[in-house]
Amino acid sequence: MRHIISVLLENESGALSRVSGLFSARGYNIESLTVAPTNDATLSRMTIVTTGDDRKIDQIEKHLNKLVDVAALQDITIGSHLEREVVLVKLLAQGQEKADLEKIVDAFNASLITVSGSQFIVEMSGSSEKVDELLKSLNRLTVFELARSGVTGLSSDETVLTAQS
Amino acid sequence: MQLSGAEIVVKSLEEEGVEFVFGYPGGAALHIYDAFHRQDQVKHILVRHEQGATHAADGYARSTGKPGVVLVTSGPGITNAITGIATAYMDSIPMVVLSGQVMKPLIGYDAFQEIDAVGISRPCVKHNFLIQSVEEIAATIKKAFHIATTGRPGPVLVDIPKDITAEVTEFLYPKSVEMRSYPPAPKAHPSEIVTAVEAMLNAKRPVIYTGGGVVLAHAQKELSSFVKKLGFPCTNTLMGLGAYPHDDPLFIGMLGMHGTYEANLAMHDSDLIIALGARFDDRITGTLDGFAPHAKVIHVDIDPSVIDKNIKADIAIVADVKEVLEAFNQEIDRRIKDINPSLVSDWWGQIQEWRSVNSYGYDEDSKIIKPQYVVQKLHEVTGGEAYVTSDVGQHQMFAAQFYGFSDTHKWINSGGLGTMGFGLPAAMGVKIAHPDADVACITGEGSIQMCIQELATCQQYKLPVKIISLNNRYLGMVRQWQEFSYEKRYSNSYMDSLPDFVALAEAYGHVGMQIDKPGDVEGALKEAFAMKDRLVFMDFITDQKENVYPMIESGKGHHEMRLRPAK
Numbered sequence: 001m002r003h004i005i006s007v008l009l010e011n012e013s014g015a016l017s018r019v020s021g022l023f024s025a026r027g028y029n030i031e032s033l034t035v036a037p038t039n040d041a042t043l044s045r046m047t048i049v050t051t052g053d054d055r056k057i058d059q060i061e062k063h064l065n066k067l068v069d070v071a072a073l074q075d076i077t078i079g080s081h082l083e084r085e086v087v088l089v090k091l092l093a094q095g096q097e098k099a100d101l102e103k104i105v106d107a108f109n110a111s112l113i114t115v116s117g118s119q120f121i122v123e124m125s126g127s128s129e130k131v132d133e134l135l136k137s138l139n140r141l142t143v144f145e146l147a148r149s150g151v152t153g154l155s156s157d158e159t160v161l162t163a164q165s
Numbered sequence: 166m167q168l169s170g171a172e173i174v175v176k177s178l179e180e181e182g183v184e185f186v187f188g189y190p191g192g193a194a195l196h197i198y199d200a201f202h203r204q205d206q207v208k209h210i211l212v213r214h215e216q217g218a219t220h221a222a223d224g225y226a227r228s229t230g231k232p233g234v235v236l237v238t239s240g241p242g243i244t245n246a247i248t249g250i251a252t253a254y255m256d257s258i259p260m261v262v263l264s265g266q267v268m269k270p271l272i273g274y275d276a277f278q279e280i281d282a283v284g285i286s287r288p289c290v291k292h293n294f295l296i297q298s299v300e301e302i303a304a305t306i307k308k309a310f311h312i313a314t315t316g317r318p319g320p321v322l323v324d325i326p327k328d329i330t331a332e333v334t335e336f337l338y339p340k341s342v343e344m345r346s347y348p349p350a351p352k353a354h355p356s357e358i359v360t361a362v363e364a365m366l367n368a369k370r371p372v373i374y375t376g377g378g379v380v381l382a383h384a385q386k387e388l389s390s391f392v393k394k395l396g397f398p399c400t401n402t403l404m405g406l407g408a409y410p411h412d413d414p415l416f417i418g419m420l421g422m423h424g425t426y427e428a429n430l431a432m433h434d435s436d437l438i439i440a441l442g443a444r445f446d447d448r449i450t451g452t453l454d455g456f457a458p459h460a461k462v463i464h465v466d467i468d469p470s471v472i473d474k475n476i477k478a479d480i481a482i483v484a485d486v487k488e489v490l491e492a493f494n495q496e497i498d499r500r501i502k503d504i505n506p507s508l509v510s511d512w513w514g515q516i517q518e519w520r521s522v523n524s525y526g527y528d529e530d531s532k533i534i535k536p537q538y539v540v541q542k543l544h545e546v547t548g549g550e551a552y553v554t555s556d557v558g559q560h561q562m563f564a565a566q567f568y569g570f571s572d573t574h575k576w577i578n579s580g581g582l583g584t585m586g587f588g589l590p591a592a593m594g595v596k597i598a599h600p601d602a603d604v605a606c607i608t609g610e611g612s613i614q615m616c617i618q619e620l621a622t623c624q625q626y627k628l629p630v631k632i633i634s635l636n637n638r639y640l641g642m643v644r645q646w647q648e649f650s651y652e653k654r655y656s657n658s659y660m661d662s663l664p665d666f667v668a669l670a671e672a673y674g675h676v677g678m679q680i681d682k683p684g685d686v687e688g689a690l691k692e693a694f695a696m697k698d699r700l701v702f703m704d705f706i707t708d709q710k711e712n713v714y715p716m717i718e719s720g721k722g723h724h725e726m727r728l729r730p731a732k
Contacts, residue, residue, distance in 0.1 A: 010346050013295065014283055025288050055473060062470035068292040068312060071346040163345050 002031070003057050004083055004153050007046040007064060008072040008163050011037065015069040019046060022067065028052065028060050032085075032150030043071060043163060047152045049128075071163035076155045083153035087131045089122040090115065092142040104137045119144070170299040170330035171196035172203075174263060177306040179206045180338040183234050185225065185597055186210065187218040191238025192278060193265030196330035198236075210597065210626060213618035215242050217590035219249020220616065223258050224594030227577045228552055230383060232259040232313050233594065239265045240278030243324075244285065248584060250320045251289035255581025256404060257381060259318035261309045262286075266295070268328040282324040291319030299332035304339050311342040316350050317468040318381060350467055353484035353492060361439075361463045361480050362496040366503050368437035370459075370512045371397045372428075374420060374449075377404030377580070378442015378466060378486050380573040384408075387490035388441070394497045396506055398516055400428035402443055404580040407570035417516060418525075421449040422717045423562040426524035426726055427516050429715075433723035434515070435460045442466060442486040445475040446581075451717045451725075465489045524715040524728060525566050533708040534683050536560060536635040539690075540567035543605060543633060546690040551603040552577065552595045556588035556612030559641035562713040564607040586615030592630040593623060603631070603694060610636040610660050610704075620673040623700050631693050632702045634666065637709045645712045649727075650719070670702035681706040 009015045016035055023030050031049040038045045050060060057075065064070050076083075093101040101120065105112045110124035124134055128151055135146070155161070168176060174197050178186065187210045190198045201209050212218040215237045222233025233253070237246045243264040253260045267276040283295045292312050294305050302325065309321040365371060373395075379388055385408050392399045392415050399409045400420040409416050418425030420432060429451075432438065438460045443449070445464075450456050453475060464471075464478035465486050472481045482489055497504070527537045540563050543551070553568050554577040555561040561578055570576045577595060579587040592606040613634055623630060635641075643658040667677030676699045680689045686705070693701035714729035721727075 014287075017284065018287060021287050055477075059470065059474060062472075066468070066470055068344070068347050 001053065001057070002049065002051050003075050003077045004081065004151060005048045005050065005061065005064070006074050006076050006153065006155075006161060007048065007070055008038070008161060009035070009044045009046050010069040010071055011042050011044050012069055015044070016046070018067050018069055019048070019064065022063055026059075026063065028056070034150040034152050040163075047150070049151045072161050074155065074159075074161045076153050079159070080156045081153055082156050083127050083151050084125050085128050085131050085151045086123070086125045086149040087134065088147045089135070089138060089143055090145040091120060091122065091138060092118055092144065093120055094118045097141055101141065104134070108134045108137070110134065166336045167333050168336040169196065169200070169333050170302050170325070171200035173299070173302045173334070173336050174306065174325065174330065175200045175204055175207060176336055177303050177338055178234060181306070181310050183207050186234045186236050187212055187221040187225070187594065188236030189215050189218055189238070189242060191242050191265065193239035193267055193327045194236060194242070196327060197263070197265065197325070209236070210593075210622070212590065212622050214616065215245035216249050216586060217593075217616050217619045217622065219246045219253065219260070219262070220584075220587050220590035221594035221597070222260055223249060223253045223587075224554060224577050224591030225598045226253070226258050226260055226594075227591070228574050228595040229598045230381075230574065232261055232310060235260065235262040237262070237264050238278065239267055239282065240280050242278075243282045244280060247286060247289065248586075250286060250322070252579050252582045252584040252587060253320045254289040254291070256377060256579065257318050258320065259313040260320035261306070261313050262320060262322045264322060264324045265330075266324045266326040269326040270328070272326065282322065286322045289320070290322050293322035294324065296323065296325045296329055299329050299334045302329070303336060307339045308342050308344065311344075312347060350485055351469070351483045353482045353489050355492075357480065357482045358489070358492045358496050361482065362493060362500060364437055364461060364463060364480060365395060365397075365439065365497075366500060366505070368397075369508055370431075370434055370436040371395070371439065371509065372431045372435045372437070373397050373399040373439045373441065374402070374432065374443055375399065375405045375408050375441040376402040376443025379405055379408040382442060382485055382487040383573070384442070384487035384490050385573045387487055387494060390494055391490050391497070394494065395504065396509065397439070398431055398513070400424065400431065402446070402449055402580075403565055403578070405443065406565060406576045407573045410571040411569040412571070417520070419565055422451070423566065423713050423715065425520075426522045426715050426728065427519035429717065429723040429726055430519045431516055432457055432460075438462045440464045440466075441490070444471040447475070450475060451722045452720050455722050457723070522728065524726070526729065527711070528732070531683065531708065534681065534686060534705055536563045536637070536705075536707045536711055537567050538683060539633060539635060539686055539705050539707070540564055540607065542687045542690055543607070544569050546687065546694055547603045547605065551575070551605045552599060554578065554588045554591040554595060554604070554606045556606075556608040556615075557583045557585045558609050558612060559637075559645065559711070559713050560607050560609045560612070560635040562642075563635070585612040588612060589616050589630075589632065590619045593619060593626075593628050596628040596630050597626070605631045605633055607633045607635065609641060610634055610638065610663055610666070611640045617669075620670065620675060620700070624674045627698065629696070629698050629700050632700070634702065634704050635707045636663075636666070636704050637707045637711065638663065639709055641711075642713070648712070666702055666704040670700070675700040675702055677702045677704065679704040679706065
């Protein structure tokens with residue numbers, strides 16, 4: 001099962017390596033990991049996408065909680081939630097391909113950035129699933145480069161993840 | 166009060182009530198060493214290798230319950246200390262390690278003796294810090310001691326760049342610690358206690374299984390009344406020995422790979438396992454397939470991550486085991502009328518039958534010294550009152566099986582990491598903490614050579630520990646596994662070119678003895694322990710082929726123990 005774990009982390013140097021080190025040391029899978037500051041300057045929010053059965057996820061959460069730099073965490077996949085990923089795709093589109101590309105961009109509500117006469121960057125944000133679908137639609141074209149941000153997310157009910165104090 | 170960073174380090178230790186620091190100087194730690202020189206509150210013990218410093222601090226911590234403190238320099242200072250830090254980590258021992266670091270502007274430039282201490286120690290510390298400014302030192306040391314000693318204890322490293330130890334600031338030691346991301350220890354819920362005790366009162370084949378957590382929590386007294394109130398069989402893990410008296414009829418011996426037949430069979434056939442401060446380690450459970458198939462599990466531990474890690478708990482209580490035992494005892498008192506001893510009488514009958522197998526039995530009439538015999542005699546000569554440290558291997562198992570402990574904090578061994586070289590420096594730490602007590606280090610000719618340089622430290626500080634070396638000219642446990650699982654291909658398990666240990670001990674200024682006849686064992690031990698102010702190295706020439714029995718071999722379960730073959 002895929003889980004998205006949202007972690008509030010003390011904004012200390014080395015905090016990220018404690019989390020990534022934990023996952024590699026214990027053989028836990030990381031599908032993606034993002035981290036950035038929050039509205040509270042002392043905290044970062046990390047979003048980890050991982051897979052495992054209930055027992056493994058339970059262990060992951062317990063071990064994350066044991067890290068001194070972890071202030072709070074929540075498996076947002078347990079309830080209603082939003083997940084978003086940004087994708088940037090640099091590709092080649094010539095002649096008729098360009099019209100096809102514009103259709104795809106419209107259909108996915110993405111945006112198109114022109115690099116040159118024949119090169120473009122498609123930008124979109126959405127769930128990982130939607131990003132996958134976009135990429136599938138684009139695979140008829142010549143893709144030069146692709147950058148995905150990894151997933152970030154929030155629970156979409158009224159609960160608020162805050163640092164315990 | 167304006168102090169330098171180095172002085173703040175030493176003052177902070179003083180504020181924490183630290184009496185001894187085990188360490189070794191070097192460039193990045195020189196300001197701190199200079200500050201040590203200018204005071205006499207905190208004593209510094211100069212070891213001969215940084216691994217020795219960590220094990221000595223560890224032995225001090227295990228035998229007192231107080232945190233052990235280590236001071237090393239950057240680079241090789243901290244890398245040498247890693248083995249000892251990892252040893253403490255695996256056994257949840259409170260320890261604070263201070264390491265010098267190269268000057269802040271040089272960090273990241275591959276400076277002389279630079280290593281990323283925080284990075285290299287991260288997997289084997291409870292937490293670590295790299296000090297960024299002189300103002301942080303006092304508060305960080307306060308936090309380090311708080312983290313090391315609370316919850317599930319463990320080692321904490323504080324890495325301090327050299328230039329920061331020269332800077333000056335106002336010294337104010339914080340009175341308390343507030344860390345929102347390090348919550349206080351969890352408490353048991355009353356309903357969990359009621360449910361657990363209800364399960365106990367209905368059990369027909371219960372086992373109380375206790376680990377190092379009971380030792381760390383100082384819960385020996387509470388455990389004793391708990392076991393006696395219920396009249397249930399009690400087994401201790403290797404790390405938990407001493408928590409329940411070895412000679413009490415309710416004690417069924419050590420559990421696990423080389424535990425007693427009765428303890429392992431009892432686990433396997435149990436209908437209720439009451440796990441207290443223990444973590445269902447692989448050396449305890451054997452193979453997890455078919456583990457205690459009929460047992461309900463009550464699991465009490467202060468660390469939530471050990472619950473459901475290896476074995477699923479039916480009733481989990483995350484709290485301090487001492488508080489839980491107190492609560493259990495109160496609840497049992499409340500329900501005293503519901504205790505029905507006849508419910509477990511058949512169970513005890515079965516256990517007695519297993520016990521009669523006498524799974525630790527060995528050839529007591531041997532003409533060659535049996536290692537078990539030496540340990541038994543050591544128990545007699547010391548009245549079972551000694552602090553016993555050990556290294557790792559067969560001798561460790563013989564010590565655990567045969568010394569017979571009745572108190573916690575007296576059996577000091579590296580259970581989790583299994584670190585050879587632990588015994589002698591750990592014994593130094595114990596002796597420093599308990600100068601009037603008998604301290605024995607049970608070791609082998611393989612292990613002792615891994616930290617033998619500490620014989621010099623013992624001379625310098627007059628630490629008259631007794632080294633009981635069970636010398637079988639083999640890495641005995643390796644040899645045993647090779648005998649059982651590799652068709653007796655004894656690859657690199659023979660210890661050739663051994664030094665003359667008697668001469669070696671004497672070269673360090675100690676007393677050396679070699680004993681090669683069973684009839685001389687007791688007399689030699691008495692003679693050695695009578696020399697109160699001398700370290701005695703006792704080189705016992707023991708049976709080369711002796712094996713540790715019984716044994717749960719790799720991949721086997723509790724009920725598949727290998728017993729000593731009949732003669």
